[in-house]
Amino acid sequence: MKMKWWKLLVLMLAFAMLFALGCADEGEEAEEAEEATETTEEAAEVEEAAPEQTVLRLAMDADPVSLDPHVQLSGGMLQYSHMVFDSLVRWTQDGQIEPRLATSWEQIDDTTLRFHLRDDVTFHSGNHFTAEDVAWTVARLKTSQDYKFLFDPFVEAKVVDEYTVDLISAEPYGLALSMATYIFPMDAAFYTGTDENGQPKDAIVKEGPSFANAHESGTGPYMVTEREQGVRNVFTRFEGYWDTESPGNIDVIEFTPIKEDATRVAAMLAGDVDMIMPVPPQDLGRVEQAEGVQLVTMSGTRIITLHMNQERREEFQDLRVRQAVVHAINNPGIVETIMKGFATAAGQQSPEGYLGYNPDLVPRYDLEMAMSLMEEAGYADGFTVTMICPNNRYVNDEKICETAVSMLAKINITVELTTMPKAQYWDEFDARVADMQMIGWHSDTEDSANFFEYLLMCPNTDTGAGQYNSNEYCNPELDALIAASATEIDPAKRAEMLQQAEAMAYEDAAFVPLHWQNLSWAGNDNLTIGDIVNVMNFPYFGDLAVQ
Amino acid sequence: MFAFIVRRIAQAVLVMLVISVIGFAIKSAVGDPVRDLVGIAVSVEERMALREELGLNDPLPVQWVRFVTNAVQGDLGHSYFFKKPALEVILKKAPATIELVLCSSLIIVLFSIPIGIFAAVKPNNFFSRLFMSLSIVGVSIPVFLTAIILIYIFAVELHWLPSYGRGDTVRIWGFWDTGLLTWDGLKHLVLPSISLSSIMLPLFIRLIRAEMKEVLETDYIKFAKAKGLKLSRIYLLHAFKNTLLPVITVGGVQLGTMIAFTVLTETVFQWQGMGFIFLEAVERSDTSLLVAYLVVVGFIFVLVNTVVDVIYGLVNPTVRITGRK
Numbered sequence: 073m074k075m076k077w078w079k080l081l082v083l084m085l086a087f088a089m090l091f092a093l094g095c096a097d098e099g100e101e102a103e104e105a106e107e108a109t110e111t112t113e114e115a116a117e118v119e120e121a122a123p124e125q126t127v128l129r130l131a132m133d134a135d136p137v138s139l140d141p142h143v144q145l146s147g148g149m150l151q152y153s154h155m156v157f158d159s160l161v162r163w164t165q166d167g168q169i170e171p172r173l174a175t176s177w178e179q180i181d182d183t184t185l186r187f188h189l190r191d192d193v194t195f196h197s198g199n200h201f202t203a204e205d206v207a208w209t210v211a212r213l214k215t216s217q218d219y220k221f222l223f224d225p226f227v228e229a230k231v232v233d234e235y236t237v238d239l240i241s242a243e244p245y246g247l248a249l250s251m252a253t254y255i256f257p258m259d260a261a262f263y264t265g266t267d268e269n270g271q272p273k274d275a276i277v278k279e280g281p282s283f284a285n286a287h288e289s290g291t292g293p294y295m296v297t298e299r300e301q302g303v304r305n306v307f308t309r310f311e312g313y314w315d316t317e318s319p320g321n322i323d324v325i326e327f328t329p330i331k332e333d334a335t336r337v338a339a340m341l342a343g344d345v346d347m348i349m350p351v352p353p354q355d356l357g358r359v360e361q362a363e364g365v366q367l368v369t370m371s372g373t374r375i376i377t378l379h380m381n382q383e384r385r386e387e388f389q390d391l392r393v394r395q396a397v398v399h400a401i402n403n404p405g406i407v408e409t410i411m412k413g414f415a416t417a418a419g420q421q422s423p424e425g426y427l428g429y430n431p432d433l434v435p436r437y438d439l440e441m442a443m444s445l446m447e448e449a450g451y452a453d454g455f456t457v458t459m460i461c462p463n464n465r466y467v468n469d470e471k472i473c474e475t476a477v478s479m480l481a482k483i484n485i486t487v488e489l490t491t492m493p494k495a496q497y498w499d500e501f502d503a504r505v506a507d508m509q510m511i512g513w514h515s516d517t518e519d520s521a522n523f524f525e526y527l528l529m530c531p532n533t534d535t536g537a538g539q540y541n542s543n544e545y546c547n548p549e550l551d552a553l554i555a556a557s558a559t560e561i562d563p564a565k566r567a568e569m570l571q572q573a574e575a576m577a578y579e580d581a582a583f584v585p586l587h588w589q590n591l592s593w594a595g596n597d598n599l600t601i602g603d604i605v606n607v608m609n610f611p612y613f614g615d616l617a618v619q
Numbered sequence: 620m621f622a623f624i625v626r627r628i629a630q631a632v633l634v635m636l637v638i639s640v641i642g643f644a645i646k647s648a649v650g651d652p653v654r655d656l657v658g659i660a661v662s663v664e665e666r667m668a669l670r671e672e673l674g675l676n677d678p679l680p681v682q683w684v685r686f687v688t689n690a691v692q693g694d695l696g697h698s699y700f701f702k703k704p705a706l707e708v709i710l711k712k713a714p715a716t717i718e719l720v721l722c723s724s725l726i727i728v729l730f731s732i733p734i735g736i737f738a739a740v741k742p743n744n745f746f747s748r749l750f751m752s753l754s755i756v757g758v759s760i761p762v763f764l765t766a767i768i769l770i771y772i773f774a775v776e777l778h779w780l781p782s783y784g785r786g787d788t789v790r791i792w793g794f795w796d797t798g799l800l801t802w803d804g805l806k807h808l809v810l811p812s813i814s815l816s817s818i819m820l821p822l823f824i825r826l827i828r829a830e831m832k833e834v835l836e837t838d839y840i841k842f843a844k845a846k847g848l849k850l851s852r853i854y855l856l857h858a859f860k861n862t863l864l865p866v867i868t869v870g871g872v873q874l875g876t877m878i879a880f881t882v883l884t885e886t887v888f889q890w891q892g893m894g895f896i897f898l899e900a901v902e903r904s905d906t907s908l909l910v911a912y913l914v915v916v917g918f919i920f921v922l923v924n925t926v927v928d929v930i931y932g933l934v935n936p937t938v939r940i941t942g943r944k
Contacts, residue, residue, distance in 0.1 A: 278702075279656060281702055301701055335783050335889055495904040
């Protein structure tokens with residue numbers, strides 16, 4: 073057959089197109105087909121799923137690292153715990169403690185807190201929930217590498233009768249009830265014995281396979297019915313869930329992690345998911361304006377700070393210099409420009425709502441004051457310091473540090489800034505390699521004392537106090553106050569102590585407070601997101617409803 | 620052929636050994652895996668105990684020997700983050716990447732060859748110029764941006780295509796999760812494949828065009844034309860075959876690179892492939908997964924190059940002859 077070369081070319085191109093269609097542009101065909109069958113399909117779906125299932129497609133930045141709630145103490149694992157397990161008690165949106173598996177509690181003596189438990193609760197395995205499970209769980213918490221420090225003050229959980237358990241601390245402990253929010257009873261019978269590898273089922277294994285890493289039996293609203301780590305997690309509503317009064321009406325949660333901020337937002341806007349968290353600050357406006365999508369934000373509890381190392385730099389030993397630095401940093405400005413208003417400028421560590429929150433301690437940006445303080449201290453010509461910051465740990469961490477550098481330049485402090493990924497950051501931080509270091513802190517106890525214990529108490533390698541105090545700030549008076557607050561059970565007195573401690577750190581300009589990061593969630597308009605979220609960022613998905 | 624394969628296997632082993640040494644050398648620079656395994660408030664002693672347990676306190680050479688000893692038995696270590704054997708994690712993610720690369724390669728091959736030839740044969744044609752200018756644009760836009768733009772146009776604005784993930788997959792042969800057999804899976808493949816090919820396609824068009832133009836200048840083409848052969852025969856049989864040699868070489872290397880490092884595309888589309896876990900391993904300083912990954916990638920590179928060499932031999936007989944010596 074005679075054929076001119078260009079005809080052949082056209083033919084080849086046509087073939088190419090065809091193939092490409094088969095492989096790449098399938099979507100267009102699919103789309104057409106879909107349009108045609110859309111209505112029938114929808115009708116069919118309704119018919120097929122006889123009792124219609126409500127499905128929530130959820131996307132977060134990461135999924136739980138394990139199914140074992142005790143394997144790691146992190147926000148992600150606690151979010152998971154609230155889905156699959158239930159705690160004895162839990163925080164409400166306004167910072168109160170409400171009953172869950174425990175219906176009531178009483179302080180019987182200085183060191184004993186008695187919990188009365190529900191008698192109508194079953195685990196996902198079908199086992200019945202009793203006080204034994206609570207005792208077992210507390211004993212396991214005390215062996216968990218991540219949780220043991222929180223449960224060290226407790227001696228044990230002692231079974232009184234089938235539905236009564238005593239939480240006993242060695243000394244009077246003001247945070248005993250708060251700690252009960254971390255007790256998510258696990259199914260003792262289910263986790264007892266050995267698995268097919270001969271490993272005990274209750275082993276807490278951080279870096280390898282274990283029974284508890286792959287199986288769960290809690291009392292929570294959802295069971296894990298499918299899981300491929302990092303790809304897809306399916307949670308199905310537990311039919312025997314005890315809390316029949318919960319407004320939650322979602323049958324299945326399909327939880328996909330989407331790490332990339334832009335993709336997560338796009339998935340929400342495209343309608344490929346029903347709810348996302350967190351929403352990155354740069355996309356807040358877009359999400360808010362999107363039709364059918366609601367944005368929920370809340371002031372958070374993680375304080376972002378800069379530390380001034382007094383041991384490395386004698387300049388920072390001078391109170392006036394520290395005051396000058398704090399006055400030179402325009403943290404309301406950082407919140408407005410870099411965080412797009414998506415943070416609350418701080419003057420102290422404790423966020424509003426915490427016992428230690430002292431309303432008098434406000435941000436104190438005052439450049440003139442800062443300059444005159446520098447002059448007074450004899451450093452009008454300034455000096456040079458080094459600074460390190462992470463670049464993928466906190467929201468906009470790198471930009472915040474860069475801005476701080478330019479703000480300090482105005483009082484003639486030259487800062488040599490180095491930023492690095494979080495994987496490398498913490499070793500450098502621990503080694504105190506720089507004169508100024510950034511750190512953000514969330515109190516694991518939801519209590520002010522925790523900030524001081526880790527960030528401001530005199531560093532002591534024996535007791536572990538001041539583990540992250542790279543200010544090398546040491547004030548015995550403040551240490552004594554915090555130590556006393558630990559054994560104080562009267563909340564009013566504790567609050568007074570903690571607020572006084574905040575005031576001391578403020579006057580001493582022990583560190584540079586920046587802001588508390590806000591929290592954000594977005595989802596379809598018909599979800600009751602506003603009702604289930606809280607400052608701890610543990611959304612209670614069990615109570616989430618589609619209206 | 621047998622000698623050839625034996626030589627290649629020896630080469631692969633050597634490459635993997637060298638890579639594992641490099642992997643161990645850079646391990647500590649990536650970060651401390653223990654940090655990612657524990658909460659920030661965990662005490663120093665607890666962390667040290669965990670390091671000891673994981674064998675991270677041993678000198679690097681000791682760790683390396685332990686790794687190689689286990690690797691010989693097919694055990695490339697445990698991923699700290701996934702809490703599973705590293706090899707299992709990597710192989711589980713391989714189908715996602717291989718299918719993505721396959722689709723992209725198909726797009727590249729099917730578009731670059733006709734367009735490249737056309738542009739070489741008719742350099743002044745309007746379409747040739749159009750394609751050439753477009754290819755410049757294509758090369759200069761980063762994959763990341765291309766991907767985001769595609770998502771916003773086709774997923775967010777038009778709602779035609781899904782924005783992330785692989786969609787429904789089907790398990791075949793007991794281990795291979797494929798997205799090629801479901802409608803949903805195919806729809807999810809479209810945008811990532813286009814994004815991934817967006818850099819390579821223009822590159823190949825330009826490569827084919829340049830090579831073809833060069834070949835068209837040679838004497839044997841002129842002779843063939845003088846002889847009065849059909850133009851189509853000259854272009855496609857005589858000229859194009861000789862254009863292929865450099866294209867195959869570059870293509871082979873690029874194929875290996877695509878399989879190993881589709882990091883950007885996979886991250887943007889939350890495409891759970893090998894590039895994605897590579898990034899995850901780096902960010903979470905999952906060093907044991909990282910080393911295992913590098914070793915596997917070394918193997919893939921040797922494998923792909925071997926295949927390319929075989930194909931090369933088929934196209935160019937002179938290579939085959941020297942190879943036999």
